[in-house]
Amino acid sequence: MSFGVPLLLVSLAFVPALLAVYGWQLRRRRSQVVRFSNVAVLRAAGAGTGSWRRHVPIALVLGALALLGLAAARPTVRAQVPTSSSTIILALDVSGSMCATDVAPNRLSAAQAAVRTFVEGQDDETKVGLVVFSGFAQLAVAPTADRDELLAALDAVSTGRGTTIGAAILRSIDAIAELDPNVAPADVVDEPTGDGPAASDPSPTPTPSPSSTGGGAAGGPGGARADVAPEIVVLLTDGANTRGVTPGEAAEQAAARGVRVYPIGFGTANPTQLACTPDQYGGVVPRGRDLGGFGGFGGFGGVGGGSSGGRNFLVVDEVALKQVAQTTGGEYFAATDADGLRQVLADLPKHVTVSEQDVDLSAAAGVLAAVLLLAGMVVSLRRATS
Structure with a gap:
């Protein structure tokens, strides 16, 4: 794979940065949890909060951002394509x-x-x-x-x-x-x-x-x-x-x-x-x-x-x-x-009918990023209304 504008790959650095911020927010939230003497009540109140599903929206958003950064760099691959x-x-x-x-x-x-x-x-x-x-x-x-x-x-x-x-x-x-x-x-x-x-x-x-x-x-x-x-x-x-x-x-x-x-x-x-x-x-x-x-x-x-x-x-x-x-x-x-x-x-x-050409993947990456963002929005709305 090659890139038309490789300099824009630096935008991918925002993904791990945002992931680090998200992890910090999770740790900070745990440190501020109110202590209860009744463990049963605490378990009932926090039921489901530790599930991996609650991390799905942010994962989808981060994946979309990564794809957008990749699309901005104009990735191309050499492949056999129909002509x-x-x-x-x-x-x-x-x-x-x-x-x-x-x-x-x-x-x-x-x-x-x-x-x-x-x-x-x-x-x-x-x-x-x-x-x-x-x-x-x-x-x-x-x-x-x-x-x-x-x-x-x-x-x-x-x-x-x-x-x-x-x-x-x-x-x-x-x-x-x-x-x-x-x-x-x-x-x-x-x-x-x-x-x-x-x-x-x-x-x-x-x-x-x-x-x-x-x-x-x-x-x-x-x-x-x-x-x-x-x-x-x-x-x-x-x-x-x-x-x-x-x-x-x-x-x-x-x-x-x-x-x-x-x-x-x-x-x-x-x-x-x-x-x-x-x-x-x-x-x-x-x-x-x-x-x-x-x-x-x-x-x-x-x-x-x-x-x-x-x-x-x-x-x-x-x-x-x-x-x-x-x-x-x-x-x-x-x-x-x-x-x-x-x-x-x-x-x-x-x-x-088949020849070797440079295939631009920018559009495909952009479309996939939009799909991930839409999926993240749907999951967030479902969690908010459930």
């Missing part, structure tokens, strides 16, 4: 690798179907936003309770070149900041345009600083935050970051604002062929690519990622995603097929 995830940002990977057919009919179609079921299962009070990312990240639908608008945007997504996981997290933060004044927008980060391993990115990325209005401060990977935003980010990707800000850097910004990110790694470790519908290609079939004959990965690096520097960008970078989850206080999930993805999304509310 209402009133807003969920779905960040969906639409890079070309989502055309891989290791998940039938392809990763993108399976993801769209699973996300559709997830969205339709939310209650009317939950707002859902959609961020889509490939070579860049954009907010396709601002958080809304309009399911038709959201599902229409989900059905209309098309693939692009590159995978910007870090940028998707930053765009999600911005979407949350539009709704929650306690969450500051993401810091601006320069994002190179070339694909390739994020580690080889020569451009400096500024170290994110905790927001003055944000939910808390990041304590590094797994670090404690002063508060947790009720909004969450669910990030679904099948590959690795190929450009721009790294997922780890973006996660630090999310953690500084109390925003939890729940990454979902989708797809197998052995992707087979690539095939998307004309709509999923955005109406433009990649050159040398037949929609019926899938071919290999070699010429598809520009659309789906390919491999570079020893990293196969068609396979989930679990190390990076687990780090994102640990840094932000979320949890990482893996789904290798369509059924697994639907199950992960179905179980997600069980994991996000």
